[in-house]
Amino acid sequence: MRTFLRTADGVRIDSVYEPGTVPHGSPRASSHGPGGPGDPVFVIAHGFTGDADRPHVRRVARAFARYGAVVTFSFRGHGASGGRSTVGDREVLDLAAAVAWARELGHARVATVGFSMGGSVVLRHAALSRDAGAEAGADAGVDAVVSVSAPARWFYRGTAPMRRLHWLVTRPSGRLVGRYGLRTRIHHRQWDPVPLSPVEAVPRIAPTPLLIVHGDSDGYFPLDHPRTLARAAGEHGDLWVEPGMGHAENAAPEELLHRIGDWVVARAG
Structure with a gap:
């Protein structure tokens, strides 16, 4: 099922829903049948310059489909979605629209899994959703959060x-390269105000289960980033440092994706 969702600020977000392929007889299969409402739905938040149709995003979706249904989408400014990328700021509204759609499709358990920029977005979304739920007297958040290769600050x-990425985002010539070379339309405005940082968001997520995953060969963010996030999470967060792994979706081996799927099924209730 493919559709365009509308965010709270009016941006059209290209989104795809796929029922799970949980094998019959598997201990992961729910009483509702493979991919039914009793299974979790994985909402995947891709990294910067990715989109729902990129091969590495499709590979991740196929891996998680063995554990439940999957929602993939393209952040604003990416792929067929409208708007321009704000590199992790307004993207929290894109994720919120995808999570709401997953709930509307009947899934009681929703896990968000984000990579790189998407990893920072799932942290902020979980924190802001929990804050909103507390104000409304209800839980408006998600049931599990996985952040892979995310920055702490x-x-x-x-x-x-990261110096190249800053050039891409902040310079007119860089944004041209982003648009025509990387198929990513980047907004020219700077953040105002600066959004809640990932490390500030993490303590607000509790008691929602949180998994932080990072490769020890990540060329973008060294290990002080995941360790800082893990310290901020305290006892409610798990940290996996993956030997030999590089950055984000392209570097995540199949075995890791299946371990993440098992973790979500065990933690999402």
């Missing part, structure tokens, strides 16, 4: 890939 320029 904004404006990090300590590695060559």
